[in-house]
Amino acid sequence: MSAYDERPWLALYDPEVPAEISREHDSVLEMFTAALCRAPDAPVIKYFDGVITMSELDELSGALAVALAERGFAAGDRLALFLQNVPQFVIAALAAWKAGGIVVPANPMYRERELSTVLADSGAKVVVCLDSLHSVVEGARPGTPVEHVITTSELEHQTRHDERIFGSGQRARPEGPLDMAELIEQHRGQQPDPVHPGPDDVAMLPYTSGTTGPPKGSENTHGNVVFNAQVYRDWMPVREGDAIYGVAPLFHITGLIGHLAVALLVPVPLVLTYRFDPVVAAEAIAEHGVTFTIGSITVFIAWSNTPEVTREQLAGLRSVYSGGAPIPQAAIRAFQDKFGHYIHNGYGLTETNSPSHAVPFSREAPVDPASGAVAVGVPVPSTVVRIVGEDDQELPVGEIGEIVTEGPQVAIGYWNKPEETAHAMPGGRFHTGDVGFMDADGWFYIVDRKKDQINASGYKVWPREVEDVLYEHEAVREAAVVGAVDPYRGETVKAFVSLKPDASASEEELIEFCKQRLAAYKYPRAIEIRDELPKTVTGKILRRQLRET
Incomplete structure (x- = not known):
């Protein structure tokens, strides 16, 4: 048995975190339904002064799912979401799953050529977008299988119209596309015929630039999503009575799992503010009693460097994590000095459904004295991570090589790209392309990037x-x-x-x-x-x- 199979990192786990996690549900839909039955009146989305409960989310998503089905959207079809952090993202994603479909989250910063690539490759039949992004969709649409475009406004589901976020607060609705609110009203009270996706069925296709060439759709299954939602719940931890600030973009894997999926699992309120503004975000955290967030280190740097954001506003935070980019030790110290909260590191990729590693909640990450790198954490439950050399053979503890991840969170492949799947995920072991090492205690460090990304x-x-x-x-x-x-x-x-x-x-x-x-x-x-x-x-x-x- 190798040093990695022995999993020395288990000794670093918090006492309440198990070495193995059994998936509690076969699909995101089943996960949502179980939470709905437990807490139908629990708030699940808070958007400025707007609140959506679990039962209301069920109603809204059910009506939209019926509207999709009436327009030919069927099991296995793909629905693209071209949205900022608005409640409609959650509503439409759940509607797609209820209709048996696959969610294709697309970066709202894409221009026509980038969006067109994703729409064509995924074969998306329907796009849901903001009014302001409709022209981009229409520019990207020729040559793709898109049959229907549904628009919506960031002004819906709230009445505060904060000028710092929304400007004039006037909706500029485009002519031509379907309107999401109207579709929901037409079918309010209806639910689609039940579907029962299994753990190996694809739930979402987030796109990653990957190692070479054009973007690739990562086939993230219902089982992947449910497993890592439980990881967030148990590791960070997130409990009933907590609230999550959704600072990571919902189209990004961190937002998809660390915000949306875990909120539906527990359930707890997901607090959204359309886009990140340091002051508005801090006010929302204080107003809605937010206890957990995970986001890029640039978010925490922005808070540290914004005088208007006070220690009192962020006082309710209990668990703070950062992922997606390396964390400078200076940024951790600055945030801790100003707000009193330690930023825990996390590490994962689109192909690992967000976390494969995280710093245990009760610990602080060590720093590699040679490189100055802050440890990205230790492998999460049911996960084995190895460091391998150019010959794909395991390297001894402390030696630098490629990080290879194996566990229930690893995606099953790349959409319509069997050769790239075989190369990156042979035998279900995902070769990350990131270079690092494991120390004797089981902490992992990233010291370089194998690829030019x-x-x-x-x-x-x-x-x-x-x-x-x-x-x-x-x-x-x-x-x-x-x-x-x-x-x-x-x-x-x-x-x-x-x-x-x-x-x-x-x-x-x-x-x-x-x-x-x-x-x-x-x-x-x-x-x-x-x-x-x-x-x-x-x-x-x-x-x-x-x-x-």
Whole structure:
């Protein structure tokens, strides 16, 4: 038995956390129904001054599911959600599951070309989007299987109309698409014919840039989702009487599991504020008695650096976790000094349904003296993680290699990509592409990234995609994109370009060119123009050499 099979990290667990977790439900629907029966009147969404109970969520999602079924949406069909953190995200996701479908969460910062790729690859039949994003959907729709577009407004389900978030507070409803509220009213009181997805049926297809090339849909099953919802509940922990602040985007795997799924499981209120504003978020935490949140470290840095956010506003927080990007030790200390709360690390990927590792609630993560890296935690229950070398053989404790995860949270594959599935998940063991080591006590540290992927505030950016856009500019001859250290975002996108003979373009012009064609987190924040880019003898541009500069 290897050091990893012995699971030394179990000695670090809190006493109430078991070494193994048995999945309590076969599907997200079954999980929701059980919670509904236990607590029909429990609030499950709080949105400014609006409250939705479990029974109301059941009614709203049931009506929408009937509307979807009437329009030909059937078991196995895909429904794309192109929304910010609004109650309609939860309503529509549950409606899709009730209709037997699969949820495709899409980043609302996508532009037409990015959204089109996801819609075409997933084969989404229906898109639910905000009014303000309808034009993007229509631009992305040609050539995709999308049959229906349903729009909704962030102004619904609340009456406060906070100008700091909503501006004028006036709805600008587009002409043409179906309206979500009207569909629900037409079918209020109705429920679709029951469906019974199993634990191995796909519940959601969150897209990841992955290791190479275009985005890949991660086939996250109902069993995956239920298991990691229980991990959150038992580890963080989240109990009845608690409340969750939904600061992570709901389209992101952290928001999908650490906010939406665990709120439906317990059930507890999920507090949403449309988008993150440090002051508004702090006010919501105080107003709604929030006890738990998990988000990117940039959220906690923003709170630390906003004088208007007070210790009293965040006093009710009991459990604070961060995932999606490396956590600088200085940021942990600054937040703790100002608010008195320790930020626990967590680590996972889209393909592991959020956490595969987390710092036990009662502990603080050690820091690797050599690299200064804060431990990302220890493997969660029923999970074995190994460090392997280039030959895929286990490495001794303390040696650096690739992190490979095996457990009930690992997705079953990539949508319609059997070769990539076989490469990344042979035998159900997910090769993360992240490089790190395990110490003798079972703490895991990430010290490098095997792949060139850039991690900006928890958002993953594949350099080739940005390079492809740069190459579309008529003046660009060569382009290489790397991750540059950024004190706020962790990493930011930097590009190096050389120009064609007799062509001219300024750095500002090239940045604006990318800004118009890429999501906000993807476009380069800095561009350096050089006469030549470094290359190998075969002509391959040396990204690593550029990164080191």
